[in-house]
Amino acid sequence: MPYYVSGQIHESDQLIALWPEDAIAKRGIDLRLLHEVTGIDRAGKKVSLHDLDSGQVFEQEYEKLLIATGARAVRPDLPGIGLPGIFPLKEFQDGINLKAFIEKGKPRSGVIIGGGYIGVETAESFSRVGLDVTVVEALPRIMTIMDEDMAQLVADEMIQHGVRILAGRKVVGFEGEGQVRKVLLDDGGSLDADVVLLSIGVLPESRIAGDAGLELGERKAIKVDPYLRTTDPDIFAAGDCSTAFHRILKQDVFIPLGLTANRQGRMCGENIVAGLTGAGMRPFPGIIGTAVTKVFDLEIGRAGIGALEIERYKLGGISRVKIKAKNLPGYYPGATDIWVKLYYEDTSQVIVGGQIIGRDGSVLRIDTLAAAITARMRLEDLYSLDMAYAPPIAPVWDPLLIAARMGMK
Amino acid sequence: MPYYVSGQIHESDQLIALWPEDAIAKRGIDLRLLHEVTGIDRAGKKVSLHDLDSGQVFEQEYEKLLIATGARAVRPDLPGIGLPGIFPLKEFQDGINLKAFIEKGKPRSGVIIGGGYIGVETAESFSRVGLDVTVVEALPRIMTIMDEDMAQLVADEMIQHGVRILAGRKVVGFEGEGQVRKVLLDDGGSLDADVVLLSIGVLPESRIAGDAGLELGERKAIKVDPYLRTTDPDIFAAGDCSTAFHRILKQDVFIPLGLTANRQGRMCGENIVAGLTGAGMRPFPGIIGTAVTKVFDLEIGRAGIGALEIERYKLGGISRVKIKAKNLPGYYPGATDIWVKLYYEDTSQVIVGGQIIGRDGSVLRIDTLAAAITARMRLEDLYSLDMAYAPPIAPVWDPLLIAARMGMK
Numbered sequence: 001m002p003y004y005v006s007g008q009i010h011e012s013d014q015l016i017a018l019w020p021e022d023a024i025a026k027r028g029i030d031l032r033l034l035h036e037v038t039g040i041d042r043a044g045k046k047v048s049l050h051d052l053d054s055g056q057v058f059e060q061e062y063e064k065l066l067i068a069t070g071a072r073a074v075r076p077d078l079p080g081i082g083l084p085g086i087f088p089l090k091e092f093q094d095g096i097n098l099k100a101f102i103e104k105g106k107p108r109s110g111v112i113i114g115g116g117y118i119g120v121e122t123a124e125s126f127s128r129v130g131l132d133v134t135v136v137e138a139l140p141r142i143m144t145i146m147d148e149d150m151a152q153l154v155a156d157e158m159i160q161h162g163v164r165i166l167a168g169r170k171v172v173g174f175e176g177e178g179q180v181r182k183v184l185l186d187d188g189g190s191l192d193a194d195v196v197l198l199s200i201g202v203l204p205e206s207r208i209a210g211d212a213g214l215e216l217g218e219r220k221a222i223k224v225d226p227y228l229r230t231t232d233p234d235i236f237a238a239g240d241c242s243t244a245f246h247r248i249l250k251q252d253v254f255i256p257l258g259l260t261a262n263r264q265g266r267m268c269g270e271n272i273v274a275g276l277t278g279a280g281m282r283p284f285p286g287i288i289g290t291a292v293t294k295v296f297d298l299e300i301g302r303a304g305i306g307a308l309e310i311e312r313y314k315l316g317g318i319s320r321v322k323i324k325a326k327n328l329p330g331y332y333p334g335a336t337d338i339w340v341k342l343y344y345e346d347t348s349q350v351i352v353g354g355q356i357i358g359r360d361g362s363v364l365r366i367d368t369l370a371a372a373i374t375a376r377m378r379l380e381d382l383y384s385l386d387m388a389y390a391p392p393i394a395p396v397w398d399p400l401l402i403a404a405r406m407g408m409k
Numbered sequence: 410m411p412y413y414v415s416g417q418i419h420e421s422d423q424l425i426a427l428w429p430e431d432a433i434a435k436r437g438i439d440l441r442l443l444h445e446v447t448g449i450d451r452a453g454k455k456v457s458l459h460d461l462d463s464g465q466v467f468e469q470e471y472e473k474l475l476i477a478t479g480a481r482a483v484r485p486d487l488p489g490i491g492l493p494g495i496f497p498l499k500e501f502q503d504g505i506n507l508k509a510f511i512e513k514g515k516p517r518s519g520v521i522i523g524g525g526y527i528g529v530e531t532a533e534s535f536s537r538v539g540l541d542v543t544v545v546e547a548l549p550r551i552m553t554i555m556d557e558d559m560a561q562l563v564a565d566e567m568i569q570h571g572v573r574i575l576a577g578r579k580v581v582g583f584e585g586e587g588q589v590r591k592v593l594l595d596d597g598g599s600l601d602a603d604v605v606l607l608s609i610g611v612l613p614e615s616r617i618a619g620d621a622g623l624e625l626g627e628r629k630a631i632k633v634d635p636y637l638r639t640t641d642p643d644i645f646a647a648g649d650c651s652t653a654f655h656r657i658l659k660q661d662v663f664i665p666l667g668l669t670a671n672r673q674g675r676m677c678g679e680n681i682v683a684g685l686t687g688a689g690m691r692p693f694p695g696i697i698g699t700a701v702t703k704v705f706d707l708e709i710g711r712a713g714i715g716a717l718e719i720e721r722y723k724l725g726g727i728s729r730v731k732i733k734a735k736n737l738p739g740y741y742p743g744a745t746d747i748w749v750k751l752y753y754e755d756t757s758q759v760i761v762g763g764q765i766i767g768r769d770g771s772v773l774r775i776d777t778l779a780a781a782i783t784a785r786m787r788l789e790d791l792y793s794l795d796m797a798y799a800p801p802i803a804p805v806w807d808p809l810l811i812a813a814r815m816g817m818k
Contacts, residue, residue, distance in 0.1 A: 247795075257798065258798045258805045259795065259796065259798045259805050259806070260795075262805050262806065285793030286793075286795075287795045288795045289795070290795040290796060290797050291797065291798075291799075292797035292798070292799045292802045292803070293799045293802075294799060294801040294802060299801075299802060301797055301802075303795070303797075360770065361769065361770025361771075361773060361802075362770075362773075363797075363802065364770060364771075364773045364774065364797070364802065364803065365773065365776065366797050367774065367777040367794070367796045367797055367803075367807070367809070368776040368777045368779075368780050370777075370794055370795055370796060370797070371777050371780035371781050371784065371786070371791075371794055372780050372784075374784075374790075374793075374794055374795070375780065375781075375783075375784030375786065377780070377784065381783075382780075384694030384695075384783075385776070385779055385780060385783055386656075386668065386669075386695075386696045386697045386698070386699040386712070386779055386783070387668065387699060387776050387779060388699050388700065388701035388710055388712075388772075388773070388775050388776055388779070389666065389667045389668045389700075389701070390700075390701045390702045390703060392703040392708075393701045393702075393703060393708060393710075393770075393772065393773065394701070394773065394776075396667045396668050396671050397668070397671065398776070400776075
């Protein structure tokens with residue numbers, strides 16, 4: 001039975017069932033699986049549909065239209081890219097395919113192209129199933145979403161677990177008989193690779209919107225207003241295909257993440273219904289770029305702005321403070337290191353960003369920082385926070401309080 | 410070598426050394442160990458000192474005085490209370506004594522009197538060293554700092570680990586030859602007890618302040634103003650002996666906790682110096698009653714106000730919402746239950762309190778709630794928070810977001 005999962009249609013019974021097809025039909029929804037929308041006629045308020053089964057092409061009228069086409073993994077046009085054993089990891093099915101390939105082919109060496117979230121997470125997975133793993137990153141370092149000093153901690157953790165990192169190196173092609181066996185590098189060298197992961201980012205699936213003349217924003221994501229309408233007020237967009245308003249940067253950005261997509265999807269549905277019934281629409285609250293991941297035993301969190309945004313958006317008047325502390329009282333068994341970095345406005349001392357690296361659940365503190373940033377707390381406000389203390393949970397002076405205090409000096 | 414530890418003097422080399430005595434002397438501080446202050450002459454600005462070693466009594470002048478006498482464990486005046494094997498657990502030395510007694514005496518049964526933080530935490534410790542444990546609580550239930558439904562989860566966890574809970578039962582005395590062997594109950598029954606913990610709360614050590622005519626507040630804690638001055642502007646008080654301003658209740662309360670004492674101590678020192686040098690003093694930011702503990706595998710957190718404060722301070726116009734969710738995505742291995750309860754003002758929907766129970770570090774979310782409460786976020790503001798999502802760290806819709814959303818309905 002096909003399932004409707006987070007905006008995508010899958011035919012596998014291994015999938016998590018959210019909405020079985022018959023449940024959708026029961027709710028009076030006309031679900032057209034295997035139908036591709038090939039164009040939008042905004043003046044006529046209809047879309048062209050291509051039935052991929054029958055080959056038939058026809059039109060469908062709409063009153064309000066939602067574009068929720070998501071993003072696609074970037075697939076570089078390199079020699080040998082079509083060889084079996086080279087996988088993206090964007091769709092659910094990608095994961096199933098990759099896992100099946102590894103279980104069947106018993107590869108010994110894995111090369112990961114791209115050292116972002118997906119790359120570092122998969123480096124762990126590859127390593128855990130016994131592969132010899134190399135991460136190749138074209139930029140001078142991995143995890144550029146984090147400050148350089150913080151990303152170095154991530155690299156150290158990976159290296160300690162036997163992962164090789166090749167930064168500042170570009171992949172120029174692939175070789176192999178019948179399947180990939182080698183990754184070719186821009187310095188003339190090569191890497192053994194029985195399996196390759198392509199994790200060099202995603203791009204919004206916005207072609208259909210662009211073709212229809214809708215405005216595109218950062219990285220060609222579909223630009224939406226606070227109510228998630230595109231530049232055509234009858235066409236909404238939500239999720240990884242669209243922009244999201246950044247509350248700190250005060251501009252529309254393309255940061256395709258799970259909570260944003262979920263929240264936009266829900267609000268979009270509510271606003272479309274509100275529009276049809278004449279009720280009031282609600283504005284999307286915006287994001288602050290909160291993100292978190294785990295690589296081996298290291299947890300990595302960030303919220304608001306850091307070195308990346310300061311450079312990319314040419315921001316000034318922002319200072320930072322960094323501390324290293326323990327997640328638990330120093331005397332408590334199992335206390336581990338935690339690093340906290342705060343970014344704050346020089347004049348107001350309002351906190352605008354932060355990064356945390358730690359272990360054992362300690363990075364959940366990034367949410368407290370997200371709340372502080374959203375509430376525009378100053379360093380002193382954060383330092384004044386009545387935080388939890390109990391030896392098995394947190395030290396009497398929480399690392400966030402210590403960081404805020406250090407910044408106040 | 411005696412050490413100065415959090416306001417107390419100990420003679421044991423097993424202690425955590427914070428400030429060795431000679432380091433204090435090096436800083437020019439005249440540290441008088443084993444000297445008891447027996448009275449304060451506010452008009453003459455001097456204190457009476459009793460040298461416990463020599464028996465000598467003399468006076469010491471002061472310009473500014475700080476009272477940091479802490480709190481003492483309540484010790485009920487019951488028959489047999491003096492029997493060996495009955496311990497409070499307030500001072501560092503209490504813990505050392507209790508541990509030594511258990512290691513030497515090999516008790517089989519332990520009775521804990523009082524089901525608050527110390528009681529439930531020690532129930533776990535007793536249980537882990539193999540004791541047959543009973544908690545006796547005079548009130549109808551344990552952990553009254555939490556709502557009844559939340560406290561029940563704690564009781565269930567303890568019962569599952571073999572701890573017996575006798576609620577609504579008072580202890581009326583102790584029996585034993587040479588050491589405690591029985592705890593006598595108000596219904597005429599008794600419990601075997603080779604070791605007894607007294608954990609029925611603490612009271613502020615405020616006698617000397619009261620004798621000097623300083624105003625006392627809740628539970629006779631020394632009343633302090635925003636600058637931590639008592640009703641005599643030359644006398645400050647800080648820590649477990651004094652009140653603290655509650656930001657939500659907007660009144661002075663007695664909630665003796667570690668961070669409050671640390672923060673008050675630090676601010677008091679700064680304000681005394683500021684007062685002496687003519688610099689500006691800073692107001693204590695207040696508390697919101699954030700507290701957390703762990704009992705066996707269950708973590709228990711609370712912040713702001715709950716059923717206890719609503720009843721005690723006769724508060725109206727406050728609603729609540731409670732949800733049960735998972736700390737991680739439901740499909741992720743090891744996802745565990747988490748309960749979140751929010752209290753909010755009916756009209757404004759401003760969040761004024763919350764309670765969380767969960768496992769595996771998930772209760773660190775209480776700090777995010779503390780930030781939301783302090784920033785006076787409404788349910789919708791919390792729901793709008795850009796929180797962290799990654800399967801090993803948190804689900805796409807964090808339990809806090811789900812709770813806020815449910816409250817908005």
